[in-house]
Amino acid sequence: MISLVPSWAVYNEEFWETIKHRNLWFIKLRYGAVLMLFAFIVSSEFLLGIGFTQTQLVALTLINCSILVYNGILQWLRVYLKCEPFKFNPLHFSLVQMVLDLSALMLLVYFTGGIETPLFMLFVFHMIIGSLILPGTVIYTIAISVVFIFFGMVLGEYHNLISHHAVAGLLQTPLYNNFKFIVTYSIVFGFVILMSVVLANKIANQLYRMEQKLVESLEQLNAAEVEKQNYVIGVVHEIKTPLSAVHSYLDVILQGFLGPVNEKILAKLQRVRARSAEAIQLTNDVLKVSKLRLLDEIKKEEIKVRDILSSVLKKQRANFDRKKVKLHFKDNRKIRSKILGDKLLLEIAFSNLVSNALKYIEDEGVIEIILDEKEKGIQLEVCDNGIGIPEKDIEKIFDDFYRASNIRSKGYEGTGMGLSIIKHIVEKHNGTIEVQSPSRLASTNKPGASFIVFLPLE
Template identity: 30%
Template sequence: MIRSLYIRVVLTFLVSVIAGTVISFFVSTWIFEDKLNENAQINLRNFGQDVVQIYKTLPLREAESFVSGMKQLDSYYIRMYDATGQFQSYGKLNGHKSAAVSKEQLKKVLDGGVVQTTPNGIATVLLGLPIKTEMGTKAMFLETLAPPSASFVVKFGLIFASCSLIAGSLLILVASVYLVRPIKKLTKATKRIAAGDFNVKLNIKQTTEIGTLARSFEEMMHDLKQLEQMRREFVTNVSHEVQSPLTSISGYAQALKQVNLGEHERNRYLDIIISEAKRMSKMSDNLLKLSMLESQSQQPRLAILSLDEQIRRVIVALQPQWSARKIHFELDLESVKVKADHDQLNQVWTNILSNGIKFSEDDGVIHVSMEQDAQYVTVRISDSGIGIPIEDQKRIFERFFKADRSHSRKYDGSGMGLAIVKQIVSLHQGGIRVESEPDQGATFIVTLPIRPLTDS
């Protein structure tokens, strides 16, 4: 099995050139065969008429002597038949096989007719002419021995085929180097990427299919580089998020071993351990949800629902959180029905409203409004909290990212809530964005299609 692409290209070209040359030669011969035979017939007929004229003009012996000395006999072979079938030949065959003359052809010529055939293919002609002499009528048969035109064509064809094969082979040997070179670059780049090195430059400027492949490869390499960076950040963030509760659990568990520890302190330590364990469990659950959403293994179960009623129910469910801090809600909701997954959208409003409550000041106000057009409904949720810095707004929907880092200990959370929200909204073919300025609150704007395109 030939594995080298270079050898494959060369062998393919050589086979193609040889086969093409042979086919072209036979096709050309077949096309020009009639023309060559016609030329041979004309030349032979003219020569035969000259011989007939000689026998008419000169006595028989002088004519025979004159014909036997003609230089054209190098290319022609003459046979003179009498009535008995005996013949006298002029010229040498030089290894050629003379054409057979049948009795019918001989009788026809002796009777004054003319015979003309092509017995041996291209440019070989047998011509029979009657000659009247003082000894009676004779039948003269002439045939070509080495047709100049056919010989030239064959020689030319062989030389052309040889030169074509040699020149083509040399050119393909050179061209194959340039053809295979970018593929070798791609192979080396693939090995480097497999080893974890994503800083590879191909420098392939071709506009052919190879160039398209190289550009697609560079795009893939860029995506893999980003994916690897995200993977490393993910591992780092998970390690960081897990390490914090594990450290707390380990520390307070060690503290529980103290013999003289009071009942009140013991219960407080246990409550902290339980709280940290719940935090880890919630983070694990969020990771699982996000993974399922990103892999789209859990497709939305679409159903008609009243969006304004759903948001009101979420606000009521969150009452213990906002009533304890005396936060007020201002609602501007019109009746809108959409086709969506009830549970997934419920999680969207719960996460956004919980963040609004968490980051708002006491006695703050959260404004929720909704408007729709023919195809989309837009929900705006604005809080009066600490806001989000402009440089963090681009990353607010990344997993584990916490915009308010200076208050990360004050505000509990794993930083995955908004990542889940964005993924759910995307699965519903919608969009989400944030508008915010520091210390002036934040507004989350969610746009959803009333009927997703996947709805049939």
């Protein structure tokens, strides 16, 4: 089978999607054309004062019915087409549609007066459409064929080799037998057809090639992103090793294995240890984000969200008790559906949400964790009456390394990566996360924050 696919588009998914979309668009347009032709046949005599002969009416009706029938068949066949470059594919399907449409239009032109009918201008419309889809050699061949067939039909009518079907009331004087008229109009018709094809095909090719370059640029950017993340992982690993060593040496000193330490020096060392722990946490967070961005796919399995939350809360129980925080955990779902997701990643996300709530809440505060069922998904809300998030910071709160202004001013330690990690994990599961502050648990000096996560069931 003749391949109509350009070499640059063989494996271009966007190209195939565009062709399939346009094929469907043509089918829908054709139904509209059938209705318009039917309305034209019915109303021409009453509204326009145009009269058709019995032969013309029968011919036009048969042509219209034929268009309707083959359009229905094309719509049925379209579903079974595959984008295989060297077999019958959507491009061949486009060619078949165009040949059928041009044949029907040529018959319509013939039975409505040939050179005298205004319908022959519709050939230009078809040529432009074909130029947007078909390769240059194919559409040029079709255009030249249409011009020669049309010119042959006109000459045939002029020399009485074929019957001329005049439309009564359209013209007062016949023009099909006026040699100067038919030659002039045929030349102009041919010129317009060919120039339309040249211009439209050139523009279409430029757009396709531009699209291909954009796709290639996007692929290069993705490759560069992967390379960058791998580099970041390597560098962070190298940084983490000496940091861990420093942290370990500080533990040895602080635990008294090297003898007693002066209290002033001890206080300084404890601050250094806290900073080193923060640096190690930062490197761990950067590693998590980099690995998340490198993952094209996540390992999905059926999991129970309640079980993951229970595990997270169990691990955090000591922190709840230490700060005397009241925890209210509610599962309002009637049907406790499972979701498809990565258990480890979701545990990291939920753990970070709970840790954040605990971190930025005062002693004897309140945290509510609520599970609800939503259409085609599950909603998790983690709500607290902590320090909250200033309105100006809400839009940026999920950015890498971003920390709210009230956190910085009050001296809370942190890396600004926790919420970014949560957002990446949720989006990997095709979910969404949003934040509201003040929360519904807010009081005068405790605005609180509420994080709402939606995870689809599939």
